[in-house]
Amino acid sequence: MISESMTKVLCFLEEDDSAGGVDAAAAAGAAALDVSGLAVSLTATESGLEPVACSSDTARSFEDAQFTLGEGPGVNAARTGTVVCVGDLTNERPDRWPLLLRELMGLRVRSVFCFPMALGAIRIGVLSATRHTASRFTPEQMDDSLALAAALTTRYLATMDEVPDHADALDFPESLEHAVIHQATGMVSVQLELPLSQALLRLRAHAYSTGRPITDMAHDIVNRRLRLSPTGDSTPPSLPVKD
Amino acid sequence: MPREQLLSKVFLEVADSLVADFDVLEFLQQFAEHCTELLDVAAAGILLGDEKGHLQLLAASDEHTRLLEVFASQSGQGPCVDCYLSGRPRIHIDLTDPDVTLPWPQFTTGARAIGFTVVNAFPLRLRERVIGALGLFQTQPGHLSDEDVLLAQALADMATIGILQQRTLAHNEVERSQLQYALTSRIILEQVKGILAERWQVSVDEAFNVLRAYARAHNQRLTQLALAITTGTFDTDQIPHTAPSPTL
Structure with missing residues (x-):
């Protein structure tokens, strides 16, 4: 402890x-x-x-x-x-x-x-x-x-979040421990051709912008009810760098 | 397989965990499957306490995402948490009795939704500490016999040995490092399920089954294979999968 x-x-x-x-x-x-x-x-x-x-x-x-x-x-x-x-x-x-x-x-x-x-x-x-x-x-x-x-x-x-206006989103929800969030991260990384780290950020940013719990959203992605689009602000795949 | 024979198999697999080339997730998944057969329960899960004392799922007898979610909901509540915190087995917990389930509304709803009616939880003990819990889920009413209860605790102890690999028990640092590594591996596996599900256009559960079958058939360690997939050093087209590839 x-x-x-x-x-x-x-x-x-x-x-x-x-x-x-x-x-x-x-x-x-x-x-x-x-x-x-x-x-x-x-x-x-x-x-x-x-x-x-x-x-x-x-x-x-x-x-x-x-x-x-x-x-x-x-x-x-x-x-x-x-x-x-x-x-x-x-x-x-x-x-x-x-x-x-x-x-x-x-x-x-x-x-x-x-x-x-x-x-x-x-x-x-x-x-x-x-x-x-x-x-x-x-x-x-x-x-x-x-x-x-x-x-x-x-x-x-x-x-590392490149989507603005999420300064209040520093903390990950407890539910990040759920398997489905990691599964959705893997799926989004393939869909948007992003490294896992950025796929997770995309997932999280979308959850915040729509005001939905990230776990619910991850369920929708894994069950193919939702697909994140590569928006205009998409950046070329890159590894995490310091700010 | 008769019980004695199956039990011998489990012993052999635990002994195998003491050799160098050993994959803790693979071992525990098989182990959880054996638990369901030996104790005639519907599902078994092995949960580990993290550094904050929250229980995390390490392996389950089957990897259906809905089942994993039920286990995940136990990070803060449920009979396994009670067992982990108290260090005592919690047996014959009747999920159909509202008085019994009052403290765990979220867990109970999830568990009932997939048909579980009775839960048993046994502590993973390490000397004077408890490092996690073995959860046994029944869909049929009926109690584990006294003999089953003894066997279940013995199995929980064997899982502890597998997780910690006995030869390193001397150092606390190493113990915590291994627990941490096991939890990290678990997350990698989930990420890889997602990657494969999307590449192959199958469900995450199917993706896992194909991946595990491939790892077993080619004598590859599941965790290492998963890691190689995330780093792009393993070409997943090598894995035969039946679903049609998406048109690119």
């Missing part, structure tokens, strides 16, 4: 949609998790992972190193969609991340915990926590981190 301090961070993220919101959440999240650095990196098409918010210089330089070298636990987490935890980097097989591990001395990072930001096959980035000492995460810290990664995923998915 989620700790009290992380619950506060999640509430803050939900209410604050300012540009600095993620930076503030990273700083508060680092304190809640008792880590020396917390970083958010987004997946960019060509260049791999790009840091967008870092709570400390340590976090920043570790993210930069992974970004430059193109390898590291964060890169693995983003690519495989699985959580990657390394309790002690000095015990890691040298061939796992040969370039990064050689830089360790200068980076002052001993343990690292990377959580993919993803909704099924929609992968948008990774949340990474670092500590100066060898350590493990408690079950509560694991849950806290997963919840924070999920909240950031929601936030970035919303800000």
